[in-house]
Structures are given as structure tokens and as C-alpha cells.
Amino acid sequence: DAGVIQSPRHEVTEMGQEVTLRCKPISGHNSLFWYRQTMMRGLELLIYFNNNVPIDDSGMPEDRFSAKMPNASFSTLKIQPSEPRDSAVYFCASSIRGGYGYTFGSGTRLTVV
């Protein structure tokens, strides 16, 4: 089992550019979560999906952020346009709905200059 796979591991982009973060959940997991971590705000849940359907996006900071899950094995988090305050580590996690533990990916460190 390769675990939750996120790409890229690091991303440096200029303000105003579009950024796309990718996540492949563990096979068989039907819930997927996107978190953001900063020193100031800690770990924040942005959005989560169940069976590819967005269930709760109340943590998405603003319209510049969007997330999709076109199938059970792939999800994207897009920021357009990016801003320096979006700099953070973005984590994806997956679980079995009703299960007890999340498995997190290694994260994508995003730097917007």
C-alpha cells in the first residue's frame, strides 16, 4: 500500500499564477479531506468529499480556492489566482467512511512569492 500520494512535494509560484495540487487517496477509501497548515492557524480543514461528492466546503477560504474529485482515485485543489498569504503546507487525507483513522499524505509545501 503506497499510502496517500500528493504531488508536487514543493511548489514555488509567483503571485497571480494558478496552482494545482494533486492527491491520490488509498484504494478503497471513500472519504477524502484537504487540510492546510500554517504556523499562525495550525491545521485547518478546507473541504472533504464522500464518494467523490463534496460534503463540507465551509473551510475553503474564498472563491479563489476550488476542489474537485472526478473519480475515487484522484482529487485536485486549485488556487487561482494565488496570493502570498496562500503559502502553507497542504495535506490530503483519506479514510473509509465510518472508519476510525485518517491516513495523511506527506503534504505539498506551497510558496507564493
Added chain:
Amino acid sequence: DAKTTQPPSMDCAEGRAANLPCNHSTISGNEYVYWYRQIHSQGPQYIIHGLKNNETNEMASLIITEDRKSSTLILPHATLRDTAVYYCIVRELQGGSEKLVFGKGTKLTVNP
């Protein structure tokens, strides 16, 4: 908002037991207590969870008080690799939500 209170930091000597406390005085009857940890630069890692009975696995033990208002995570023989931020989380189950809301956690430093 997180529904738990943890000390911001703790120290432990290598080889000794690390006891990490957590207060969750507003926990409701169907909410579980979860523990995760995050080693520097890595994603959080699930450790253990419980409802009202004490639990033990290969990583740790979880002791929940009878009134369920607090719990303690025990690492029986801490090693340097256990240095991490430990998060105590009460799982919110509202209308089918599966959210895990992370607080600030306890920074555990295991010293040689």
C-alpha cells in the same frame, strides 16, 4: 473550534513513560476521543482512539476517565523518534460529518 485543551509542551526522558493529558469537558455521549501525532514536516499520523473504555495498541495506551471529561495518552517507553506534536481530538459527528478538527496540540520533546 477544537473542543479539547492540551498543555502546549512537555518533556520526557528517553526510555521513560510519556503521559500526555487532554481535557474535553464538553464531550457528548457519542463522540470519540482520537489521538494523532505529527512529526516535523510530515503529515499527521493516527495513534489510537476510544469512546469510554481504556484502549491499548502497539503504539500507545489511552486512558479515559469515567466521566469522559479527560483522557491521557501514554507512550510506555518513549524514544527520541517520539518527539512530535500530539493532538487530542474529539470527533464531531453532526449530520454525518466526519470532520476531525485539530487544535494546537502538545509539543512532546523526548530527551536523551
